[in-house]
Amino acid sequence: MAEAKHHDEPTHHEEHIVSPKVYLLIGAALLVLTATTTAVSYVELGDFNAVVALAIACIKMTLVVLFFMHVKYSSKLTKLTVGAGFLTFIVLITMTMTDYISRAWGRW
Amino acid sequence: MDSHTVAAQTAEAAHTEHEHPAFLRHHFASVEQQRETATFGMWLFLLTEIMFFGGLFCAYLIFRNWYYPAFVDGSHSLHIWAGTLNTTLLIVSSFTMAMGVHASETRMRKALVGWCIATIILGCGFLCVKAYEWHDEWVEHHVPGLNFSPEGFMKVNPDYPADKPLQLDMAEKTQVYFSLYFAMTGMHALHMIIGVSLLTILTIRAWGGAYTSGHVAPVENFGLYWHFVDIVWIFLFPLLYLISRHQ
Numbered sequence: 007m008a009e010a011k012h013h014d015e016p017t018h019h020e021e022h023i024v025s026p027k028v029y030l031l032i033g034a035a036l037l038v039l040t041a042t043t044t045a046v047s048y049v050e051l052g053d054f055n056a057v058v059a060l061a062i063a064c065i066k067m068t069l070v071v072l073f074f075m076h077v078k079y080s081s082k083l084t085k086l087t088v089g090a091g092f093l094t095f096i097v098l099i100t101m102t103m104t105d106y107i108s109r110a111w112g113r114w
Numbered sequence: 115m116d117s118h119t120v121a122a123q124t125a126e127a128a129h130t131e132h133e134h135p136a137f138l139r140h141h142f143a144s145v146e147q148q149r150e151t152a153t154f155g156m157w158l159f160l161l162t163e164i165m166f167f168g169g170l171f172c173a174y175l176i177f178r179n180w181y182y183p184a185f186v187d188g189s190h191s192l193h194i195w196a197g198t199l200n201t202t203l204l205i206v207s208s209f210t211m212a213m214g215v216h217a218s219e220t221r222m223r224k225a226l227v228g229w230c231i232a233t234i235i236l237g238c239g240f241l242c243v244k245a246y247e248w249h250d251e252w253v254e255h256h257v258p259g260l261n262f263s264p265e266g267f268m269k270v271n272p273d274y275p276a277d278k279p280l281q282l283d284m285a286e287k288t289q290v291y292f293s294l295y296f297a298m299t300g301m302h303a304l305h306m307i308i309g310v311s312l313l314t315i316l317t318i319r320a321w322g323g324a325y326t327s328g329h330v331a332p333v334e335n336f337g338l339y340w341h342f343v344d345i346v347w348i349f350l351f352p353l354l355y356l357i358s359r360h361q
Contacts, residue, residue: 021146023219024212033209040205044198047356055360059352066348074212074341076334084153091161095168106176 022079032073039066137329149331156335160342167301167346174294174353181287182361183280187267188291189358190274191256193247197355200243201347207236208344211337218333223326226333230317233340237310244303248296257296258289298350305343312336 043062047055072078077088135145142148178185214229255263264285271277280288316336319325325333 021149021219024216026213026216029209029212029216033205033212036205036208037202040198040201043352043356044194047194047352047359050360052360056352056357059356060349063349063352067345070208070341070345070348074208074344075338080153081150083150084157087154087157087161091157091164095161095164098165099168099172102172103175106179 022076024073024076024079028073032069036066036069135328145328149334152331152335153338156338160338163342167298167349170294170298170301171349171353174298177290177294181284181290184267184284184287185291186358186361187271187277187280187285188256188288188295189354190271190277191251191254191266192355193250194355194359196243196247197351200240201351203236203240203243204344204347207233207240208341210236211340215330215334215337218320218325218330221326221328223320223323226320226326227317230313230320234310234313234317237306237313241303241306241310244299248299251292256288256292258293262289262292264288295354298354302343302346302350305346309336309340309343313340 039062043059046058046062049055051058071088077085138145138148142151210229210232214226214233217223217226217229251257252261254266255261256266264280264282267280267285267288268282269279313336316325316332320333
């Protein structure tokens with residue numbers, strides 16, 4: 007009875023067991039991306055060395071968060087929490103950087 | 115009958131009326147709800163950690179723009195092989211930890227203990243490589259406030275013969291690079307040491323079967339912490355070691 011009522015709750019979320027195959031695939035992808043980022047750092051790309059390295063780091067982070075940290079399979083509550091946290095973080099970084107970039111605006 | 119007796123009787127009644135696992139706290143309706151709540155709390159904690167390390171990353175990016183030649187030369191004094199090896203060790207340890215969570219979910223006690231021990235060994239491997247690098251930096255006089263000397267940066271680095279030697283004022287500014295380097299890798303290593311210590315306790319309890327009878331939350335939330343520490347390193351590695359290579 008109590009169990010049936012519990013299942014009607016809007017916050018109800020069925021736990022999902024992630025298959026070891028997914029972990030193996032993600033682990034392999036992360037190792038390939040590590041090899042790629044190290045290899046690319048030996049190629050002269052000017053400013054794009056930093057862009058490529060940080061883009062690869064962001065891809066790796068996304069894979070870890072979605073699969074190793076189960077966010078892809080998590081409840082809406084967890085997804086919203088993680089999303090709101092990252093959004094706040096990006097807002098703070100962007101505003102700080104905007105300030106520093108624009109301090110000497112036009113005086114280069 | 116005093117209030118203590120009543121309270122004791124109520125708790126007693128709660129135990130006899132509803133059969134539930136010993137690890138389920140009374141203020142939760144179900145194991146599932148308890149696990150969801152713990153994960154929510156863990157993520158809130160990790161978000162404060164993201165803000166903490168994020169502040170350090172932000173400081174690094176701003177100072178790198180201010181003292182660019184010093185940051186490039188500081189970065190050139192690191193070993194890329196050590197950073198790559200450590201990234202590999204941490205990623206493999208994240209995989210073994212994820213498999214540990216899987217073993218806890220599928221209630222395989224020996225597999226859980228095995229994956230945890232593998233994670234501990236890989237974590238200690240990371241710390242050994244880091245200790246080797248720190249020792250190297252100590253020998254080279256690159257530790258601000260303790261034994262720093264700018265002389266090494268006023269000569270041509272044999273690994274980067276195209277680099278021009280720095281003037282004394284800019285060579286002194288490599289201290290800003292190394293201060294942030296030690297602050298960030300130090301805080302990261304502290305998180306690793308705390309992680310390995312917690313995981314040792316978890317492994318001992320897991321050996322006793324504490325986490326293979328439906329009580330997944332402690333292993334799962336430790337996994338979240340461990341993966342978070344991995345993510346911090348995923349960003350430290352390119353920022354400290356890679357992006358200044360060709361400048």
